[in-house]
Amino acid sequence: MENHVHDHAHNHGNSNLKGKAVLIVVTALLLLGAVLIEHYGSLSTWQLLMVYLVPYLLIGYDTLKEACEGIAKGDFFNEHFLMSVATLGALIIGFLPGAETEFPEAVFVMLFFQIGELFEGYAEGKSRDSISHLMDIRPDVAYVERAGKLLSVSPQDVNVGEVIVIRPGEKVPLDGKVIEGTSALNTIALTGESMPREIKEGDEVMSGCINLSGVVRVKTAKTFGESTVSKIIHLIETADASKSRSESFITRFARIYTPIVVVAALLLAFIPPLFTAEAFMASFPVWLHRALVFLVVSCPCALVVSVPLTFFGGLGGASRQGILIKGSNYMDTLAKVGTVVFDKTGTLTRGEFVVEAVHPEDFSEQDLLHLAAHVEHYSTHPIGEALRAAFPNEGNDGCTITDVEEISGHGIQAKVGNRIVCVGNAKMMDSLGIAWRDCHCVGTIIHVAVDGKYVGHIVINDCLKEDSAEAVSSLKKLGVEKVVMLTGDRKEVAADVAGKLGIDNCYAELLPAGKVEHVERLLASRSAGSTLAFVGDGINDAPVLKRADVGIAMGGLGSDAAIEAADVVLMDDKPSKIVTAVNIARRTIRIACENVWFAIGIKIAILLLATVGLSTMWMAVFADVGVTVLAVLNAMRALTTQNK
Numbered sequence: 001m002e003n004h005v006h007d008h009a010h011n012h013g014n015s016n017l018k019g020k021a022v023l024i025v026v027t028a029l030l031l032l033g034a035v036l037i038e039h040y041g042s043l044s045t046w047q048l049l050m051v052y053l054v055p056y057l058l059i060g061y062d063t064l065k066e067a068c069e070g071i072a073k074g075d076f077f078n079e080h081f082l083m084s085v086a087t088l089g090a091l092i093i094g095f096l097p098g099a100e101t102e103f104p105e106a107v108f109v110m111l112f113f114q115i116g117e118l119f120e121g122y123a124e125g126k127s128r129d130s131i132s133h134l135m136d137i138r139p140d141v142a143y144v145e146r147a148g149k150l151l152s153v154s155p156q157d158v159n160v161g162e163v164i165v166i167r168p169g170e171k172v173p174l175d176g177k178v179i180e181g182t183s184a185l186n187t188i189a190l191t192g193e194s195m196p197r198e199i200k201e202g203d204e205v206m207s208g209c210i211n212l213s214g215v216v217r218v219k220t221a222k223t224f225g226e227s228t229v230s231k232i233i234h235l236i237e238t239a240d241a242s243k244s245r246s247e248s249f250i251t252r253f254a255r256i257y258t259p260i261v262v263v264a265a266l267l268l269a270f271i272p273p274l275f276t277a278e279a280f281m282a283s284f285p286v287w288l289h290r291a292l293v294f295l296v297v298s299c300p301c302a303l304v305v306s307v308p309l310t311f312f313g314g315l316g317g318a319s320r321q322g323i324l325i326k327g328s329n330y331m332d333t334l335a336k337v338g339t340v341v342f343d344k345t346g347t348l349t350r351g352e353f354v355v356e357a358v359h360p361e362d363f364s365e366q367d368l369l370h371l372a373a374h375v376e377h378y379s380t381h382p383i384g385e386a387l388r389a390a391f392p393n394e395g396n397d398g399c400t401i402t403d404v405e406e407i408s409g410h411g412i413q414a415k416v417g418n419r420i421v422c423v424g425n426a427k428m429m430d431s432l433g434i435a436w437r438d439c440h441c442v443g444t445i446i447h448v449a450v451d452g453k454y455v456g457h458i459v460i461n462d463c464l465k466e467d468s469a470e471a472v473s474s475l476k477k478l479g480v481e482k483v484v485m486l487t488g489d490r491k492e493v494a495a496d497v498a499g500k501l502g503i504d505n506c507y508a509e510l511l512p513a514g515k516v517e518h519v520e521r522l523l524a525s526r527s528a529g530s531t532l533a534f535v536g537d538g539i540n541d542a543p544v545l546k547r548a549d550v551g552i553a554m555g556g557l558g559s560d561a562a563i564e565a566a567d568v569v570l571m572d573d574k575p576s577k578i579v580t581a582v583n584i585a586r587r588t589i590r591i592a593c594e595n596v597w598f599a600i601g602i603k604i605a606i607l608l609l610a611t612v613g614l615s616t617m618w619m620a621v622f623a624d625v626g627v628t629v630l631a632v633l634n635a636m637r638a639l640t641t642q643n644k
Contacts, residue, residue: 306631313638314588338530
């Protein structure tokens with residue numbers, strides 16, 4: 001149902017934009033017809049007004065309506081009000097003694113405004129708020145033991161202290177403690193970590209995980225409403241409420257520009273006639289004419305069209321670099337980034353385990369990998385996959401593998417040829433009474449014993465992405481004040497990654513709520529005028545992606561939840577593209593500012609001339625349409641956004 005509502009809203013937004021585009025085309029044709037009628041016909045001024053009112057009201061109805069609603073709410077000074085006053089003034093000018101009609105200008109001004117609105121509509125898009133993708137981690141059913149029977153019930157109907165049974169492949173429906181059985185849990189939905197977590201009697205489990213192997217009985221510790229998975233969904237639903245969205249540039253600009261222009265025009269119309277030699281009523285039409293020309297010249301078409309188009313070009317340039325920015329308001333936020341917070345797994349690292357080091361005793365590295373890969377031949381565990389990948393020919397060397405036995409939470413034992421090989425963790429070695437050696441390397445240590453004798457260990461780790469170090473150093477060169485890492489992984493692993501990459505601070509063993517808390521603290525301590533970006537890829541990152549000033553998700557391998565919650569998506573998963581995104585945002589803002597100052601500078605010059613009666617309508621047209629064209633041409637530079 002949620003998806004249906006969202007799709008309907010999305011389609012409705014698209015149809016509105018298409019409708020506006022059609023309206024613009026129809027208005028342009030009607031305007032052309034009106035100009036031809038004026039040129040070749042012999043209509044009176046009132047008749048011409050009726051002809052031009054058709055395209056004017058067609059294209060300007062929404063703007064006039066918004067202006068009226070603003071007036072009713074006491075919000076006079078917005079872009080809709082200025083557009084309405086300027087265009088209505090252009091329609092009135094022709095009725096003053098000795099003045100020429102400006103009907104086409106009135107329609108042109110409104111037409112340009114709507115074109116600008118169309119560009120802005122395409123550039124901004126709609127931020128999708130649906131969180132239906134999170135239904136993938138919401139458990140649908142819980143199997144609870146009641147009166148000696150195993151009943152299938154909704155997780156909401158399970159009470160604290162009841163015993164639930166979780167079989168392989170099922171989601172953990174509620175938080176609790178294991179009272180019987182051993183297994184491995186896929187915790188990626190909560191911590192983002194690919195490595196399964198081994199559980200046994202007495203261990204705590206959290207909802208949202210997936211049971212991978214054995215059957216376990218769990219005594220529930222929380223109701224469903226208080227469970228971890230419910231809190232994740234709630235965080236995403238509420239975090240956006242405390243995240244302020246930047247107002248559009250035009251709206252902020254109009255709040256300053258509009259009252260200045262309107263007050264100046266009123267003063268120009270009414271004050272000079274009081275001090276002229278002629279009677280007030282004799283000189284008033286002259287000054288009213290100048291005031292209305294003043295309003296026409298001051299109409300911010302160049303800004304209304306070129307600024308959204310600049311952002312539109314910047315968004316297009318970013319997309320060609322594999323960066324999806326979901327709205328022009330995020331350009332402004334990206335350009336001011338002063339703190340960048342990274343998730344670890346899948347963001348700075350590949351999220352794939354590889355053999356990082358082999359430390360043999362009495363064996364060669366090749367032989368140690370050979371035996372370990374054979375023992376893990378049938379394993380679907382990420383460690384087994386990493387060992388097989390490190391010795392890809394293990395299935396073609398004629399060795400026979402028999403008596404394979406997986407010891408839950410410890411490792412695997414098998415007979416390779418005529419040798420008994422054990423591959424597992426330190427607990428496995430201890431249970432077999434085999435003395436093992438610790439390793440100075442950070443990572444998952446896999447010990448190997450052959451016929452009861454320790455023969456070495458292999459270090460498995462999640463490898464860094466090739467450009468992670470470059471991304472961190474380049475961000476600092478851009479002026480980013482602080483680079484932080486938040487992860488659900490172990491402290492020693494997090495510290496090792498942070499040290500290799502030159503990250504300023506790292507915080508480990510965090511759940512989603514913990515990440516949000518850290519980001520809240522960072523938001524409170526950031527410097528004035530700077531913003532905070534969070535970069536992540538997992539479902540567990542969705543709440544903090546929403547809470548940050550700008551959320552950046554990995555789009556290649558990232559979860560749908562992260563991509564949905566983020567404001568910016570890196571389609572190729574390269575963290576170095578964050579630097580590209582910031583550069584694009586800064587260049588786009590710079591081009592927009594160039595247009596603003598150029599347009600304002602020209603308009604101020606001609607407005608001053610209009611004030612003393614020296615400006616002509618051609619100058620007014622240049623100040624409006626001409627400046628708009630030049631600003632649009634400058635805005636097109638944003639389409640060729642550079643990497644560096």
